[in-house]
Amino acid sequence: MRCERIATVAALVLLTVLGGCGGGDDSTQANLTPGPPDRTRIVSARVYQHGTWVVPGETPDSVGKALASLKPTLVSGLIRFEPGESVKQHEIDAWNTIRHRVLHAVPDAHFGIELNGLAYTSTDQVTEQMAEIRSKLDPSGWFFDFWTPTYKKRPDIVEAAVQSAHENGEWVGGNAFGLGQDPKVPPGSDYLAVQDIDFALNLSRVRELAKEIPVAVHLGNNPGHPNSSGCLFIRKLDTEKRESYVTMRARQQKANDFRFAYPVLFPECDFKPPKGLISFNAIKDGSMMPTIGRLLDRYDDASSN
Numbered sequence: 001m002r003c004e005r006i007a008t009v010a011a012l013v014l015l016t017v018l019g020g021c022g023g024g025d026d027s028t029q030a031n032l033t034p035g036p037p038d039r040t041r042i043v044s045a046r047v048y049q050h051g052t053w054v055v056p057g058e059t060p061d062s063v064g065k066a067l068a069s070l071k072p073t074l075v076s077g078l079i080r081f082e083p084g085e086s087v088k089q090h091e092i093d094a095w096n097t098i099r100h101r102v103l104h105a106v107p108d109a110h111f112g113i114e115l116n117g118l119a120y121t122s123t124d125q126v127t128e129q130m131a132e133i134r135s136k137l138d139p140s141g142w143f144f145d146f147w148t149p150t151y152k153k154r155p156d157i158v159e160a161a162v163q164s165a166h167e168n169g170e171w172v173g174g175n176a177f178g179l180g181q182d183p184k185v186p187p188g189s190d191y192l193a194v195q196d197i198d199f200a201l202n203l204s205r206v207r208e209l210a211k212e213i214p215v216a217v218h219l220g221n222n223p224g225h226p227n228s229s230g231c232l233f234i235r236k237l238d239t240e241k242r243e244s245y246v247t248m249r250a251r252q253q254k255a256n257d258f259r260f261a262y263p264v265l266f267p268e269c270d271f272k273p274p275k276g277l278i279s280f281n282a283i284k285d286g287s288m289m290p291t292i293g294r295l296l297d298r299y300d301d302a303s304s305n
Contacts, residue, residue, distance in 0.1 A: 041300045042259055043072040043292075044218055044266035046114075046279045047098070048079040048091050054279045055265055060094040064101025066283045067264065070293055071106050076218075076261050077114040077143050083125055087136040095137050110140035110171075115161075117150030117174060123160035130164045140170060143193065147174025151186035162188035173213075179205045185213050194258070195220040199229050199245065203256045210257035217249060217258045221267040223277055230267030234278075239286040246288075250295040259300075262292045 047055050047063055055063060067075060078098065079091055095111075102109050113133055120126045133139065142165055144150065144158075151158040165172035166188065173191040176183045179202050185192065191214040194206055201217065209215050222228035226235075233242060242263075249260045265279045282288040 040073040040259060041071060041296045042074045042076055042216060042261040043067060043070055043264045044076050044261040045264050046077050046080060046266050046268060047094060049268070049277060050082065051085065051088050051091065052277065053090075053094075054268060054277050055281055056275075056278065058265075058281065058283065060097035061101070062283070063094075063265065064098040066289065067098065068101045068105040069289070070262075070264070070296055072102065072109060072296075073106055074110045074112065074140075075102060076112045076216075077266065078111055079137070080114040080116075080145075081129065081133065082116055083119050083121070083129060085129075087133055092136055112141050112143045113137065113139045114143045114145060116146065117144040117157060117161070118146040118153065120150075120154070120157050123156050126157055127160050127164045130161065134168060134170075141165065141190070142170060142172045142174075144172070144174030146177065147186060147189070147192065148176045148178065148183040151184065155186070158186045159188070162186070176209065179209070182208075185209075189213060191216060193218060193261075196229060199232075203252065206258050207256050215258040216261050218261040219245075219263050219267045223268040223270045226269070228269075230280075231269035233263070233267060234269045234280045239288055242285065243288060243291045246292060247295060250299045253299055262296065264289075264292065 045063070045067060047053060047058075047060070058066075075098075079095065081087075099111055102111075115126070115129070117126075130142070142161065144161065147158070162172055171190040173189045174193060176185075176192040176194055179194060182205075183192075192209065193216045194201070194209070195218050197220055199220075206215055206217065219233060220229035222230060225231065233245070237245070246260075246262060250262075252258075253260050263280055264282045268277055268279050270277045282292060
């Protein structure tokens, strides 16, 4: 499996994962991109952060079954690590259980790990951690929070991460901030992600950015701030309003050239002790899971291109 991915051209893989722009010879693309179909089905799901399970009431098996029911081609940010955090056995066990369930439904599904780009202080630190995670979890690719700010502050960190990923046949990219100021796309990025701010999104800038690189959109996530859109999504909106939000974003995808990462176990909010950091749980949110499934079928299948 690893050998096959090393032989893959990483940038082309993610163009397929995110349904990238441009044409080209279909037979050539088929040979070089064994990943998910063009109209990918992205779900955001966070189960571990700081080594802690953030989906109370669920188990790796229940999460795996729920995600598999949506037939995702990309599960984004399943585990997030900070610099210096090692991969724990319970994280390995959960990753393997969830991954097995999803791959049974979608054999070529991709799985991403999330890292915090701004927190790294050296190139060795980021490449060594990527190597350890790779040896234990074998991710398809990497999502870096603060990707464009990291490139602005420490371009060597981004360059090292890109080289490590691409040498191992993995895609890499992450969050773009300062959308209105035309953030510079870090060289070697396979995609950028944009999050909304207070449930608002500058769609014209998203379209401009998508001319340069594949773009994914996800709900804002700033769990330490109780009035952030992620916390409000969990604490203040009811199921009907949450469904209205995801329906709006699903409908906007094609006209604005982005792919929406559906919030299944994401965003997060820190409820402080005794609850602590918790992911939104669509599994337990009334009709949210059937709604996401219908939206994926309508707006995110290859046949809807």
